[in-house]
Amino acid sequence: MVLISAQPYDYPVTDNSHCALLIIDMQRDFLEPGGFGDILGNDVSQLRVMVPTLKRLLELFRGKQWPVIHTLECHRPDLSDCPQSKYNRSRGELGIGDVGPMGRILIAGELGNAIIPELAPIAGEVVIEKPGKGAFCNTNLESILRQSNITHLLIAGVTTEVCVQTTMREANDRGFECLLIEDATESYFPEFKQATLEMVRAQGGIVGWTGSSADIIAAMSAHSSPQPVVNIGCE
């Protein structure tokens, strides 16, 4: 049994718990100049500050051979999985499906849709392509987690109040024990990040826990319980 120091109280990982690191949308479209986030008028450099922290967590999970799941917000080239409402409300100078400096925006397989090189998935890690903000909407994430007996999700990525929070709420409603990693998530709006952290852990952890990467790494480095192999990985 491991207790990770967290809010609103310590996050318990028992010998029967199975943890995965769930990394949301660390894709060029949101983190690099010329991507979707930039085109919408955001300062993308704000999101990059946590990349070294997330890399340390990734190294811990990879070193222990624990499951890592990445998500990508993206659509099919014909946009058949993009609701008209989302298409209409995600338009700045350019919008979903338009050609930008890194290829078609938020389209699977385009350069801008790739995970940033520092965090690129390795063989055996799952990559979920998701058309929604939440990673459970129209994806096979839930069945992958259930098949692998994963019970606990340590959640990181961008942006805190949009895809990260939506995914955490979806996971919480499905019974997963979720901890949002405070310094491995970022928003273009610092006040939205702060509000999300507070909302998640309010009322005794209504959506889950929040905790720091240092506390997670300290506690989990000593944890030796085998974690499940997630059997649907990328090549």
Ligand code: C5J
């Ligand atoms: C947004 C995301 N913000 N990954 N996507 O549109 O949070």
